[in-house]
Amino acid sequence: MTIKEVCEKYNITADTLRYYERVGVIPPVTRTAGGIRDYRDQDIDWVENAICFRDAGMPVEMLIEYVKLFQEGDTTIDARANLLKEARETILEARKKYDIALEKLDYKIGRYEIAQKTGILSWDDCDDSGAKRKKHQ
Amino acid sequence: MTIKEVCEKYNITADTLRYYERVGVIPPVTRTAGGIRDYRDQDIDWVENAICFRDAGMPVEMLIEYVKLFQEGDTTIDARANLLKEARETILEARKKYDIALEKLDYKIGRYEIAQKTGILSWDDCDDSGAKRKKHQ
DNA sequence: CCTTGACCTGGAGTCAACTCCAAGTTGTAG
DNA sequence: CTACAACTTGGAGTTGACTCCAGGTCAAGG
Numbered sequence: 001m002t003i004k005e006v007c008e009k010y011n012i013t014a015d016t017l018r019y020y021e022r023v024g025v026i027p028p029v030t031r032t033a034g035g036i037r038d039y040r041d042q043d044i045d046w047v048e049n050a051i052c053f054r055d056a057g058m059p060v061e062m063l064i065e066y067v068k069l070f071q072e073g074d075t076t077i078d079a080r081a082n083l084l085k086e087a088r089e090t091i092l093e094a095r096k097k098y099d100i101a102l103e104k105l106d107y108k109i110g111r112y113e114i115a116q117k118t119g120i121l122s123w124d125d126c127d128d129s130g131a132k133r134k135k136h137q
Numbered sequence: 138m139t140i141k142e143v144c145e146k147y148n149i150t151a152d153t154l155r156y157y158e159r160v161g162v163i164p165p166v167t168r169t170a171g172g173i174r175d176y177r178d179q180d181i182d183w184v185e186n187a188i189c190f191r192d193a194g195m196p197v198e199m200l201i202e203y204v205k206l207f208q209e210g211d212t213t214i215d216a217r218a219n220l221l222k223e224a225r226e227t228i229l230e231a232r233k234k235y236d237i238a239l240e241k242l243d244y245k246i247g248r249y250e251i252a253q254k255t256g257i258l259s260w261d262d263c264d265d266s267g268a269k270r271k272k273h274q
Numbered sequence: 275c276c277t278t279g280a281c282c283t284g285g286a287g288t289c290a291a292c293t294c295c296a297a298g299t300t301g302t303a304g
Numbered sequence: 305c306t307a308c309a310a311c312t313t314g315g316a317g318t319t320g321a322c323t324c325c326a327g328g329t330c331a332a333g334g
Contacts, residue, residue: 023321034281035330036282036331037282049241053238056239057235060322084249088246092239094192099232100193102228109225112221116215151311152294155312173311174311174312196291197290
């Protein structure tokens with residue numbers, strides 16, 4: 001698979017793919033005799049994983065660390081497992097924040113909808129604060 | 138509440154709080170006669186919201202837009218409601234990616250744990266690719 | 275063989291979101 | 305009234321993650 005095809009498959013730029021390889025977010029990609037990247041199944045899996053974990057907010061630095069350990073071989077199994085567990089916690093934490101934001105958003109959107117339907121607006125309906133505080137007064 | 142107290146409450150730096158105010162992520166904060174920030178309940182609510190939505194990956198740009206609309210008054214109710222709904226979709230999309238990453242991670246961690254328990258390691262157990270492809274061969 | 279378009283590399287540039295700094299002001303304790 | 309810590313501003317610097325570019329190479333069509 002050419003770099004272009006991988007770009008289209010994952011909707012990502014060639015520059016980003018080359019960058020990932022250059023800094024070690026993915027291991028070196030298979031090349032043709034002429035030195036042109038020829039993404040094979042395994043290369044594509046690394047790309048897919050990289051994109052997946054980047055999309056979940058994992059820093060490039062951590063992906064590099066994982067690839068580095070992977071390339072060092074079987075002696076790094078424990079370290080890799082720990083890295084993944086740490087990543088799991090990080091992502092769970094982050095997702096919790098998304099849930100909190102969604103809750104807040106749903107509450108606000110609800111208030112806006114009431115305001116829109118009734119045509120009645122007040123600080124309490126559309127402010128970022130009043131309503132909530134009023135409740136436990 | 139002083140800037141320091143707000144920093145401690147939300148575990149954020151004073152520079153970030155001033156930056157948020159400067160660029161309009163939050164409206165101007167109440168000041169003392171001498172010009173020192175005195176965060177009142179409403180100011181704190183804006184801070185809390187800003188942090189919450191930033192934590193959910195909302196760009197500063199969008200928070201600025203919301204505050205701008207809010208300051209323009211009741212005529213922007215619809216625009217604000219739309220902004221919030223758009224934000225909701227964005228956050229839902231992002232959270233989906235977190236779920237996918239978590240699924241992938243759990244699968245990998247599971248494989249690593251088996252490898253660690255049995256002491257048997259193979260490409261299939263610890264690689265980022267082989268196992269998955271093997272399944273549907 | 276020659277052109278033309280996709281690909282290559284190393285390095286510089288950009289962007290969002292802070293983060294740091296210098297030079298000056300405020301406010302409290304002694 | 306004087307230290308001195310905590311605050312202020314405007315502006316410059318940093319960081320992470322790309323993104324762009326110049327100058328050169330590869331490969332398929334004519």
